[in-house]
Amino acid sequence: MHPVERKVFLAGPKQDEENLKKILDFIHEYKGLDxxxxxxxxxxxxxxxxxxxxxxxxxxxxxxxxxxxxEEYNNFLDALSINVTEFFRDPDVFEAVEKVVLPQLIARKEARGNLSLRVWSSxxxxxxxxYSLAILIRQSLEKKIAFLVKIWASDIDRHALEKAKKAEYPAQELKNIDSKIIKKYFISCGDNCYRPSDEIRQMVKFQVHNIFQRFPFRCLDLIFCRNLLIYLDRRRSKELFHxxxxxxxxxxxxxxxxxxxxxDRGLFVPLNLRTKIYQKVD
Ligand SMILES: C[S@@+](CC[C@H](N)C(=O)[O-])C[C@H]1O[C@@H](n2cnc3c(N)ncnc32)[C@H](O)[C@@H]1O
Known part of the structure; x- marks a missing residue:
């Protein structure tokens, strides 16, 4: 144990764990974060x-x-770094989605005459x-206006979702984005502040949702579940893969x-191991 941690050992080890658990219970009950x-x-x-x-x-x-x-609640979330995110986080992943996943998906849908895309950012x-996904999809479907696109976006953290719905981002958060894309899909909302255009915002429906509870929409084409599994144990991760x-x-x-x-192989095959994109087996 780190010396700093030892100093805050509030009582004996058993009592300490019980106290820490009480703090987590409080966060669950009052902040809704399980x-x-x-x-x-x-x-x-x-x-x-x-x-x-x-x-x-x-x-x-x-x-x-x-x-x-x-402020302390935000500091606590920052300490867990569980709310860390950015536009087009890991650009090579979004590039693979744009160049491989979306063209395959769109071609398959067109061949079947099913002009819909159903996506979940979980x-x-x-x-x-x-919003990054909405931009990619809008780009990929530029002339295919008949496609119906639904992007559901959910998170367990209500505060994060409020920020998502408000959709106002400081200019430095757009650092991964090509200036042409910013010009086309963002509007200014004050000093050094940008928000995705109406067209992009309307593509995304947000809702508070705990990923371990039943998700109300099925028949999805693409699921993003990025940077959550790192915090979970194997049993819970396995549950999610199913x-x-x-x-x-x-x-x-x-x-x-x-x-x-x-x-947990068997349900999916890797499409691209470097970018961690998997495809459900038929
Ligand atoms: C590190 S962020 C990842 C954000 C984004 N997917 C990315 O990769 O940039 C992890 C998110 O998982 C959310 N989260 C944690 N437990 C969850 C749960 N049980 N159900 C849904 N979301 C959860 C957190 O609130 C946090 O916003």
């Missing part, structure tokens, strides 16, 4: 560091801080991921984070 599937060591370690940094004298004082200071944080397989159409695509791996 962290029970996250690896426990990871959570406890980050929590101890937050308690140390805030100089709270015990779990009760830290809970009060979380209650009264939205841990979308503050919206940059689904859910995704059930929700996807045959031949549908699953995109994971670059450091995540679909180790």
């Amino acid at each position: 962290l029970s599937s996250y690896r426990q060591n990871f959570l406890y370690r980050r929590l101890r560091l937050r308690i140390f940094s805030t100089k709270a004298k015990g779990y009760f004082e830290y809970i009060n801080l979380l209650k009264n200071s939205p 841990a979308c944080a503050s919206g940059e991921e689904p 859910t995704f397989s059930q929700l996807l159409n045959p031949g549908g695509y699953l995109v994971l984070g670059k450091v995540e791996t679909l180790w």
Whole structure:
């Protein structure tokens, strides 16, 4: 254990764990964020560091801080780095989606006369991921106006979703985006502030959703679940692979984070291992 963590050991090890669990229960009840599937060591370690940094004298004082200071709640989320995201995060992944996944998908749909695309960004944080997808899809369908596109974007964190719906992003968050794309798909919303155009925003429907609960839409063509599995244990990840397989159409695509791996083979085959794009087996 790191010396800093040892200092905030609030009582004996058993009592310490119970206290940390109380903080997590509070976060679940009052902030709606259920962290029970996250690896426990990871959570406890980050929590101890937050308690140390805030100089709270015990779990009760830290809970009060979380209650009264939205800033500390944000610091806590930052410490877990669970809300970190950006437009076109890992540009090579989005390039593979644009150059390989979407052309295959669109060609298959056209051949079957089914002109719809159904996409789910399943841990979308503050919206940059689904808006990036909307832009790619809009680009790919430029002249194919008959296609009906639905992008559902969900996250367990209500605060992140509020930001996603508001859709106002500081200019520096657009750093991965080509200036032509910014010109075409973003509008200015004040000093150094941009938002996706109406056309792009209307393509994305946001909703609060815990990924372990039933998702109401099926027959999906593409699921993004990026940078969430890293926090989950194997049992929970396996559960998700099964859910995704059930929700996807045959031949549908699953995109994971670059450091995540679909180790439960059988349901999917890798389309591109470097970018962690998988295809559901028929
Ligand atoms: C690191 S962010 C990933 C954002 C985006 N997918 C990306 O890769 O840039 C992880 C997101 O997972 C969300 N999350 C955590 N547990 C969740 C759950 N059980 N159901 C849905 N979302 C969850 C967090 O709130 C956070 O916004």
